[in-house]
Amino acid sequence: MSEKLAATKSRASWKGKWGFILAAAASAVGLGNMWRFPYLAAKYGGGTFLITYIVLVVTFGFALMMAETALGRMTKQSVTGAFSHFGGKFAFIGILAALVPLIITPYYCVIGGWVTKYMVSYLTELPSQIAADGYFTGFILSPGPDTFLWMLVFVAVVVIVVSLGVNRGIENLNKVLMPVLILMAVGISVYSLTIPGALEGLKYYLIPDLSKFSAELVLAAMGQMFFSLSLAMGIMVTYGSYFSKDDDLEYSVRRIEIFDTAIAILAGFMIIPVSVAVMGSAEVVATKAGPGLMFGVLPVVFNDLGVAAPILGFLFFLLVFFAALTSAISLFETIVSCIQDFTHCSRTTSIILNAAWVVVLGIVCNLGYNAWLGIDPMYSIFGIGAYQDHQILDFMDFISNTIMMPVVALLTCVFIGFVIKPQTIIDHVKTSSAFKGEKLFTVMIKYVAPVFVVAILIAYVMNTIGMIQL
Numbered sequence: 001m002s003e004k005l006a007a008t009k010s011r012a013s014w015k016g017k018w019g020f021i022l023a024a025a026a027s028a029v030g031l032g033n034m035w036r037f038p039y040l041a042a043k044y045g046g047g048t049f050l051i052t053y054i055v056l057v058v059t060f061g062f063a064l065m066m067a068e069t070a071l072g073r074m075t076k077q078s079v080t081g082a083f084s085h086f087g088g089k090f091a092f093i094g095i096l097a098a099l100v101p102l103i104i105t106p107y108y109c110v111i112g113g114w115v116t117k118y119m120v121s122y123l124t125e126l127p128s129q130i131a132a133d134g135y136f137t138g139f140i141l142s143p144g145p146d147t148f149l150w151m152l153v154f155v156a157v158v159v160i161v162v163s164l165g166v167n168r169g170i171e172n173l174n175k176v177l178m179p180v181l182i183l184m185a186v187g188i189s190v191y192s193l194t195i196p197g198a199l200e201g202l203k204y205y206l207i208p209d210l211s212k213f214s215a216e217l218v219l220a221a222m223g224q225m226f227f228s229l230s231l232a233m234g235i236m237v238t239y240g241s242y243f244s245k246d247d248d249l250e251y252s253v254r255r256i257e258i259f260d261t262a263i264a265i266l267a268g269f270m271i272i273p274v275s276v277a278v279m280g281s282a283e284v285v286a287t288k289a290g291p292g293l294m295f296g297v298l299p300v301v302f303n304d305l306g307v308a309a310p311i312l313g314f315l316f317f318l319l320v321f322f323a324a325l326t327s328a329i330s331l332f333e334t335i336v337s338c339i340q341d342f343t344h345c346s347r348t349t350s351i352i353l354n355a356a357w358v359v360v361l362g363i364v365c366n367l368g369y370n371a372w373l374g375i376d377p378m379y380s381i382f383g384i385g386a387y388q389d390h391q392i393l394d395f396m397d398f399i400s401n402t403i404m405m406p407v408v409a410l411l412t413c414v415f416i417g418f419v420i421k422p423q424t425i426i427d428h429v430k431t432s433s434a435f436k437g438e439k440l441f442t443v444m445i446k447y448v449a450p451v452f453v454v455a456i457l458i459a460y461v462m463n464t465i466g467m468i469q470l
Helices: 002-009 017-028 031-043 047-075 079-084 088-124 127-131 135-140 146-163 166-192 198-206 215-228 235-241 249-279 282-286 291-303 306-343 347-367 392-419 422-429 438-464
Strands: none
Touching: 017 166, 017 235, 017 249, 017 306, 031 047, 031 088, 031 198, 031 215, 031 249, 031 282, 031 291, 031 306, 047 079, 047 198, 047 215, 047 235, 047 249, 047 392, 047 422, 047 438, 079 088, 079 235, 079 306, 088 127, 088 135, 088 146, 088 291, 088 306, 088 347, 088 392, 127 135, 127 291, 127 306, 135 146, 135 291, 146 166, 146 306, 146 347, 166 249, 166 306, 198 249, 198 282, 215 249, 215 392, 215 438, 235 306, 249 282, 249 291, 291 306, 306 347, 347 392, 392 422, 392 438, 422 438
């Protein structure tokens, strides 16, 4: 007990509520906003998807984010300690939640390395070379150390920021990066709309087509909202534990939602209109999912813009680098905090242990693509459904995002809804401010959110093994 009290007393804290808001928003703004949101919006009817997504964010997303941040602030513990605070038999929920960033961070840093490579390439190579067919696959499959080195560069930046601490590192960086990120996104969006043909893409993106509405669209919007807001991976619990008990928690969570949704919408402004202008239709854009859109299609789009290509390409990937960096920092910090709370080691030791884990497992992920060291890059993890020819990175993404995150979210809803009861969270929130959304919170966390999470889990597992197509 004394160790827990000591940890609580010495725990870092944000300098103010805006430190928390910007840090949490920066965590939510990641690669999912930059390539997944525009692709899904293009695939599922543009404006129809957009409205559905916003409704889910302010209801389902609000309830889960309030629950997680309040748990962290109430207990002043990372996710491993927050649940066990209410009894040792609940510790397994926190452990499962902590495993999510432990799995995600290494492969996220691999992709961060790819983004870093592209950002630098627009300063050192011609846009036509970057847009050439096979450039991306040639890079990630090259039998050499390139992909490993770029991953290490990205990891090094993350480690440096986290090593500076919650205030000097994470908070100060996000106070600069978040405004810069928003300004860059607005600037690129405005420029993209000046390209001939872009306004047709803008109409598709903003004007709802109700004929496109379907259960499939709702599931896709739920999944995107779920992953975009950094829910069920311990981040919001950890960041909430650094939040002052005197600041307005509901106000802060609403601002995080606004920031994250604004960046996702801006990503659509940046990508959909210009892609439609160059590629001809939103349907064509929608077929280019995931890394294929960002690393394969967009360089072709930029190359077709002539003299503006190098500048726009560099600025776009600089923006994506910032987004990837802020999310990776939050993932890394969550693991560091969990290790500290679980083992009572120093922050420096925790950072070193986590950095070693991320590098080692990141190398393993890279070897799933890279033929360096003589290992077959096309090694399949298991041979069922959509995973017939997928690599280690895909498998880790499947385990963490498709399985563990919905399971953790479901357990969190059950824990708060029926074990400690919503009133426990409501009473805590009211210690510092009014809770205008308490009725919405209660209904969502007890009845609606669990159903949504189960639907997401079933749908995404069925999609992954090839039984349905999302």
